[in-house]
Amino acid sequence: MNPAVHLDGITKRFPGVVANDDVDLEVERGSVHALLGENGAGKTTLMNVLYGLYQPTEGIVRLDGEPQSFDSPRDAIDAGVGMIHQHFMLVDPMTVWENVVLGNEPKTWGGLRVDRAAAREAVVELSERYGFDVDPDATVADVSVGEQQRVEILKALYRGADVLIMDEPTAVLTPQEVEELYGVFEELTEQGKTIIFISHKLGEALSAADDITVLRDGVNVGTVAAADVTREELAEMMVGREVLMDPATPPQETGDRVLEVTGLSVEDDRGVEAVSDLSFELRAGEILGVAGVDGNGQSQLAEAITGLRESSSGDVRYRGEPMAGKTRRDRIERGMAFIPEDRQERGLVMSYDLTENAILGSQHDPPFARGGRLDWRASRDHAESVIEQYDVRPPDAGAEAESLSGGNQQKFIVGREFERDPDLVVATHPTRGVDIGSTEFLHDRLLELRAEGKAVLLVSSKLDEVQGLSDRLAVMHEGEFTGIVDPATVTEEEIGLLMAGESLDDESVEGAALHDDAGDGAGTGDAGDGDGADDSPGDEIDGSAGGGEGVDA
Amino acid sequence: MRNPLSLIVGTVGVLALLGILGLAFPESVAGDLAGIVFSTSTATSTARLAAPIVLAGLGGIFAEKSGVINIGLEGLLIISAFVSVYAASVVEIGSTVFGVPALAVGFLAGIAASTLLSAVFAVVCIEFKADQIIAGLAIWLIALGLAPFMSTVFFGGVNTPNLGASVGWRYSAALVLLATVGSWWLLNQTAFGKHLRAAGENPKALDTVGVSVSKVRYAGVLLSGVLSGVGGSALALSIGQFVGSGETMVQGKGFIAIVVYLFGNYNPIGALGAGTLFAGLQALQTRLQQLGYGIPSSLVETIPYVAVIVVLAFVGRTQIPEAAGEHYETEE
Numbered sequence: 104m105n106p107a108v109h110l111d112g113i114t115k116r117f118p119g120v121v122a123n124d125d126v127d128l129e130v131e132r133g134s135v136h137a138l139l140g141e142n143g144a145g146k147t148t149l150m151n152v153l154y155g156l157y158q159p160t161e162g163i164v165r166l167d168g169e170p171q172s173f174d175s176p177r178d179a180i181d182a183g184v185g186m187i188h189q190h191f192m193l194v195d196p197m198t199v200w201e202n203v204v205l206g207n208e209p210k211t212w213g214g215l216r217v218d219r220a221a222a223r224e225a226v227v228e229l230s231e232r233y234g235f236d237v238d239p240d241a242t243v244a245d246v247s248v249g250e251q252q253r254v255e256i257l258k259a260l261y262r263g264a265d266v267l268i269m270d271e272p273t274a275v276l277t278p279q280e281v282e283e284l285y286g287v288f289e290e291l292t293e294q295g296k297t298i299i300f301i302s303h304k305l306g307e308a309l310s311a312a313d314d315i316t317v318l319r320d321g322v323n324v325g326t327v328a329a330a331d332v333t334r335e336e337l338a339e340m341m342v343g344r345e346v347l348m349d350p351a352t353p354p355q356e357t358g359d360r361v362l363e364v365t366g367l368s369v370e371d372d373r374g375v376e377a378v379s380d381l382s383f384e385l386r387a388g389e390i391l392g393v394a395g396v397d398g399n400g401q402s403q404l405a406e407a408i409t410g411l412r413e414s415s416s417g418d419v420r421y422r423g424e425p426m427a428g429k430t431r432r433d434r435i436e437r438g439m440a441f442i443p444e445d446r447q448e449r450g451l452v453m454s455y456d457l458t459e460n461a462i463l464g465s466q467h468d469p470p471f472a473r474g475g476r477l478d479w480r481a482s483r484d485h486a487e488s489v490i491e492q493y494d495v496r497p498p499d500a501g502a503e504a505e506s507l508s509g510g511n512q513q514k515f516i517v518g519r520e521f522e523r524d525p526d527l528v529v530a531t532h533p534t535r536g537v538d539i540g541s542t543e544f545l546h547d548r549l550l551e552l553r554a555e556g557k558a559v560l561l562v563s564s565k566l567d568e569v570q571g572l573s574d575r576l577a578v579m580h581e582g583e584f585t586g587i588v589d590p591a592t593v594t595e596e597e598i599g600l601l602m603a604g605e606s607l608d609d610e611s612v613e614g615a616a617l618h619d620d621a622g623d624g625a626g627t628g629d630a631g632d633g634d635g636a637d638d639s640p641g642d643e644i645d646g647s648a649g650g651g652e653g654v655d656a
Numbered sequence: 657m658r659n660p661l662s663l664i665v666g667t668v669g670v671l672a673l674l675g676i677l678g679l680a681f682p683e684s685v686a687g688d689l690a691g692i693v694f695s696t697s698t699a700t701s702t703a704r705l706a707a708p709i710v711l712a713g714l715g716g717i718f719a720e721k722s723g724v725i726n727i728g729l730e731g732l733l734i735i736s737a738f739v740s741v742y743a744a745s746v747v748e749i750g751s752t753v754f755g756v757p758a759l760a761v762g763f764l765a766g767i768a769a770s771t772l773l774s775a776v777f778a779v780v781c782i783e784f785k786a787d788q789i790i791a792g793l794a795i796w797l798i799a800l801g802l803a804p805f806m807s808t809v810f811f812g813g814v815n816t817p818n819l820g821a822s823v824g825w826r827y828s829a830a831l832v833l834l835a836t837v838g839s840w841w842l843l844n845q846t847a848f849g850k851h852l853r854a855a856g857e858n859p860k861a862l863d864t865v866g867v868s869v870s871k872v873r874y875a876g877v878l879l880s881g882v883l884s885g886v887g888g889s890a891l892a893l894s895i896g897q898f899v900g901s902g903e904t905m906v907q908g909k910g911f912i913a914i915v916v917y918l919f920g921n922y923n924p925i926g927a928l929g930a931g932t933l934f935a936g937l938q939a940l941q942t943r944l945q946q947l948g949y950g951i952p953s954s955l956v957e958t959i960p961y962v963a964v965i966v967v968l969a970f971v972g973r974t975q976i977p978e979a980a981g982e983h984y985e986t987e988e
Contacts, residue, residue, distance in 0.1 A: 177866040192861040194854045195978070205854055206865030208847040216845045258865070 105168030107132040107297040108153065108266055113162035115148050122148040124321045125162070130266075130314070132167075135288050135298045137312035137329070139305070141341055141538035142510040143496055145321035146301045150268050153299075154186040155179035166266070185259025189270040191251050192258075195244035200226045202243055203257045229260050233290045249280035253287065260296075267291065269300040273307055274536065285311050303538045305337050317341055342540045357574070358387030359422070361527050361558035362408065367417035368582075369403040377403035379582040380417070385527070390549065390559040392573030392590065394566060395602055400582035401562045402444060405531045408560065409441040410434045421527065435464050440525035442517055444532045444562075450516040451504040458500045461486035461519055485522070493518035494544070509536040517545055521552065528552060531562040546572060566598060580604040667933055692943045700825040701939040702932065704894045707828040708733050708906065710931035711887030712913035714839045715880030717922050721843065722876025723856040723869075723979045725788045728777055728795025729884050730910025732770040736888030737906060738803035740766030741816050741898040759823055759893055766889030767882055773799065774881025778874050785983040796910070804900030814900035822896035831890055832928065835883060839924040852876055856977030859984040869984045884910070908961075921975060937963050 110128040114121070122145045130136045140146045151157045153164060155173030164171045166182055173179045176186065193202050200223050209221040226239040235253045243251060252272065259267055273281045288298055288311060302308050308315045309329050317324040317340040324340045362385040369378035377400040385391045393401055406412035408419055410431040419426040421437060429437075443449035451460050462471045462482045470481040486500040493514045495507070504512060517533055530549070534542040549572055553559060563569045569576055569590070576590040578601035585601040597607055671693065678690020692698060712729040719726035744762030777795050780786045804814040811817060843849040854862040855872040863869050891905065892898050899905035912934050920926025 175866070176864060180866065186864070188864070192858070192864045194857045194861050196857060196975070197850070197853065201850060202861075205850060206862065206867045208850060210847060214847075215841075217847050217850065262865075 105165075106130055107167060108299065109165040109168070110149065110153065111163045111165060113149060113152055113159045113164070115145075115152055115157060116160045122321050123152070123159075126318070126321070126323045128316055128323065128326070130297055130299055132297055133292045133295050134313040135292055135300070135311060137308035137315045138299060138301045138318065139303065139308045139315055139337065139341060140318035141303060141540050142508050144318040144341075146318050147270060148321075149318065150186070150270065150299070150301060153179070153266075154184050154268055180262050180264070183263055183265040185262060185264030185267050187252070187255045187259060187267060187269045187272065189272075189274055191255050193243045193251055193254060195242075197243060198239065199237055199241050199243060199246070199254050199257075200239040202254055203229075203239075203261050205258075207262060225261060226257060229257055233260070233287070233294070235287070247280070248275050249277070249283055252276070252280075252284065256287065256291075265295070266297045266299065269298065271302060272300050273302070273304070281307075303341075305334050305341075305539070308337070309334065319343055338539055341538075342543075355388050355553065355574075357389045358556055360384050361387050361422055362560070363418075363420040364408070365418040365420070367404070367407060367414055367419060369400070369407040369412060369414045371400075371403055376415070377582050378407065378414075381582070381584060382417075383577065383584065383587065385558045385560060387526070387558050388553055388556045389575070390553050390561055390573045392569035392576040393560065393562040393579055394569045394576060394598060395564070395579035397564050399579045401579055402531065403582075404579070405441070405444075405529050405560070405562055409439060409529050411441075432467065435523070436468070438524070438526040440520040440523050440528045442520050442528070442530040442533050444535070446509070446512050446516055451512060453505040454503060456501050456503050457490065457495070457507075457515060458483045458486040460504050460515065461489055461500070463519070465523065489515060489518035489522055492522075494541070510538050510541055513537050514541055514545070517548070521548060525557060527558045527560070529560045529562075532564065533561070534563070534565065534568060542568075566595065570598070578602055692947065693940065695943070698936070698939050698943055701942065702936045703825040703829040703832075704891070705909070705938050706932050706935035707832050707890040707894070708737075708884075708887035708909045709913050709916055709935050710832045710928055711835055711890070712880075712884045712910050713916035713920070713927040713931050714835055714924055715883030715887075716914055716917045717839065717843070717924060717927060718852065718876045718883070719880035720876075720917070720980055721852045721856045721922060721977060722873045723859060723977060723982065723984070724778070724781055724873050724877050725792065725981050726774070726777065726877060726880050727789060727792035727911075727914060728774075728799075729880065729913050730906060730908065731792075731796035731799035732773055732881055732884035733888035733891065733906045733910045733913075734796075734799040734803050734904050735773050736766035736770035736885040737892035737904070738807060738816075738898045738900065739769035740889035741819065741892045741896075742806070742810060744819055744893065745816065758819075759821070762893050763886070763889045766892070767885035770885030770888060771878060771881035774877055774884070777881075778877035781877070782870050782873050782983075785985075788981050800904065803898070803904060807898060807900045816898040816900075819893075819896035823890060823893045825894065828890050828894055831886060832931075835886065836924045836928045839883075843924065848872075848875070853977075855984075856980055859979055859982075863984070863986050869986065873984075884913075887913075918976075922977075934963065 106129040108128070108130040110126060113123050113126045113128075115123040126145075126149055128138075128149070138146045138149065148157065152159045155176045155178050158174070164173065166184070171178075171182055173182070179186075194205065197205075200219075203226045204217075204222045209218040209225070210216065211218040211221075223239050226237075229235075230237045230239075230253075233256075235257065237250060237253050237257065238246070241250075243254060246254075252275075256267065272284060276284060291298060300311070309332070312329045314326055315329050315332065315337065316326040317337065319341060327337075364384065365382050367378055367381045368376060371377040379400075381404065383391070393404070395401055403412060407414045410426070410429060410433070421434070421439065424437075426434065447453055452463065458479065459482070462477070462485065465471055466477065471478055471485070483500050487498075489495065490498050490500060495511050495515045495518065497507075504515075507515065513533070513536060517530075520528065528549075533549070534545050537545065546568070549559060549561070561569060561572060570593075571590075573590045575587055576593065576598070577584045577587045578598055579585070580602060581604060585604060586607055588597070588601070588607075600607060674690050674693060677684075678687045678694075681687050712733055715732070716726055716729055740762040743765030744758045747758035747761045773795060777791055780791045781788050807814050807816055843852065851862060851867050851872045852875075854867075855869050855876070859869040862872065888906070891909070895905070913931070916930040916934060917927045919930040920928070
């Protein structure tokens with residue numbers, strides 16, 4: 104039997120770039136096929152060829168053995184190929200059924216009227232057949248992201264798609280929604296549909312796909328059955344060299360207290376308390392990881408520390424200096440760097456080029472600001488150095504931030520913030536949406552910062568990341584630390600319990616991690632602490648108390 | 657629908673209060689005012705003034721729903737007002753029965769002129785991706801200069817002579833109602849209406865399902881030209897003359913039309929309600945001037961505009977299409 108999809112020797116050249124080089128890909132009917140690769144490996148280009156957006160320079164697309172020539176996505180849709188984009192192509196204020204039938208509306212009254220009943224009927228019938236739980240009359244803007252994705256799938260099915268291409272389908276989903284999506288995959292393939300999804304996540308490819316094809320630099324590195332391959336082998340295929348899956352955190356002595364947070368409470372935008380009476384401290388040369396389910400106050404904590412959000416009570420001290428009333432700019436000048444979680448909203452100005460973006464936050468300071476004007480030559484040099492050191496692609500300081508892929512945007516932001524030479528880095532989800540090669544690189548950089556004696560507050564929802572990098576790991580639940588644990592000895596089950604808001608038995612929690620305010624009250628305990636050389640978190644409470652005494656004496 | 661509804665309720669309330677006061681104290685100012693408000697002449701001139709405002713407003717809905725903000729409605733009204741009178745005068749009103757064929761020709765010519773000008777606007781905005789606000793202002797300024805100029809060339813003055821026959825207010829009212837119902841149908845019941853909305857909210861979504869965003873946007877802008885053309889022609893032909901001095905006889909009705917559709921929240925029925933309200937205020941203002949109240953006329957003339965500000969302050973923000981004003985470029 105012919106494969107449902109056969110890409111035969113596809114080469115796609117753009118001026119100056121070969122995006123796909125003689126790629127062969129065969130996908131069996133009724134299977135789930137993962138197209139795995141790093142950012143810029145040519146996955147999306149290849150799929151754009153399959154659904155007719157691009158015409159291949161060489162090679163041919165076959166469906167069920169029949170050669171096809173697509174001049175536009177319309178042709179591909181007619182031939183039964185549907186594309187589900189990473190950013191959904193939905194009209195938010197319209198209803199689910201209106202979106203599903205958009206462009207192919209059933210009509211009555213000689214075309215003068217959209218046949219609402221027939222359209223709804225078709226949508227209901229499709230969602231029942233594939234077991235989707237979708238309300239046809241709901242407004243798209245009101246339904247969850249997972250549901251919106253199902254609307255996109257329904258759109259493709261409504262147009263008669265047999266082959267569904269999905270671009271990074273899990274990027275915007277919660278873990279529960281990801282599980283639901285895998286269920287949808289099963290329903291679809293049972294009924295003879297073929298699914299190809301683009302991904303750069305190993306785990307996702309391994310758990311959801313039957314077969315995995317790895318692309319690297321536009322070349323097909325190989326196709327393997329998901330059952331016969333390990334994470335390490337896949338990672339090596341993707342990156343082209345052996346990848347250290349778990350970063351090693353060498354032991355290190357910590358230095359002065361860089362950040363002290365005492366009784367901090369912060370409200371979110373709705374005025375609900377998001378951070379409740381939180382106290383901790385962070386020392387030079389230390390990475391404090393903050394784990395937790397998204398939305399438990401991590402964002403508000405990071406914003407309160409960096410000066411982007413006012414705290415309702417409590418105290419943040421940075422290198423012994425109270426930060427109350429200090430603006431974001433004051434804090435940047437004092438060496439506080441911030442990697443925001445929403446890179447497009449807060450990390451970059453999307454319509455600025457990289458030169459302009461490179462000096463955001465430093466625009467008041469030399470060498471970029473001189474005598475009331477900006478020195479664009481210095482800015483450009485700086486942008487180029489960030490681009491080079493952090494391997495941002497394309498390496499063009501004149502490119503608009505908007506034109507970069509998410510992973511490259513992230514690398515650029517991280518580069519800009521690290522190059523400020525900060526004493527404290529507050530990093531929220533620094534590797535979200537970044538491919539594994541770059542993730543490994545960013546992890547190395549974080550560890551280098553630590554070795555240089557910087558303090559890092561690392562907020563991430565990737566458990567292996569916070570666990571692998573941190574010296575101490577705080578688990579956050581509903582605005583409080585349910586525990587600060589030693590990442591080397593804690594188990595995933597224990598972290599899971601803490602994330603759910605339960606506490607652990609005393610012996611498994613690093614009892615010392617939550618600091619007693621008593622010793623910090625004077626805020627001048629640094630001298631006493633610094634020479635303590637207490638690299639084990641377990642000793643810190645004594646060190647801190649000792650510091651207090653030292654001042655008193 | 658909430659905004660137009662509260663608007664209608666409020667208007668009816670104010671009118672009822674005025675009526676009661678007027679009946680109770682016929683000798684007072686309230687009695688005078690009530691007499692003016694509830695007079696036939698105010699009603700007929702409201703119908704006449706509502707035509708350009710509501711029709712241009714309906715046109716604005718089509719353009720903006722498709723994603724192109726057309727602030728050149730004023731210009732479209734001006735050009736169609738002049739061209740309709742000119743065309744009717746060429747046919748010669750006096751030589752035809754009740755002037756009907758001449759007026760029909762006037763209407764068609766006015767619509768054609770306005771549509772042509774909107775086509776220029778559409779090409780500049782959609783094909784050449786010009787800034788929509790600047791292009792819209794240019795359309796207004798072109799018409800503002802061109803119409804009186806042509807009037808001077810053809811008639812020897814910025815004001816044309818009177819044709820000697822005119823379109824009755826009943827026809828204006830009928831046109832407005834017909835256009836409102838038709839627009840509502842087109843927007844809410846047809847596939848075109850859905851495409852229009854998608855083009856203004858998320859053009860990429862429309863593009864990926866194989867519908868041309870440019871075509872839909874061209875259609876939206878051209879429809880704004882057609883409807884404004886009907887409105888401008890109805891305005892000029894209801895009097896039988898084009899007045900080209902100052903801001904011309906259109907006098908900002910195209911700008912009020914923008915307020916009217918924003919105010920009606922892009923709903924044709926809402927635009928009809930808001931348009932009638934503003935037309936009524938303008939009619940009232942004219943009557944007050946004629947009666948010679950001791951209020952300076954320039955102050956009275958500001959009533960509709962003050963009303964716009966007051967009303968907008970209460971109505972607040974409306975649902976502007978997400979991609980309105982943004983250019984769209986299809987990939988590859």
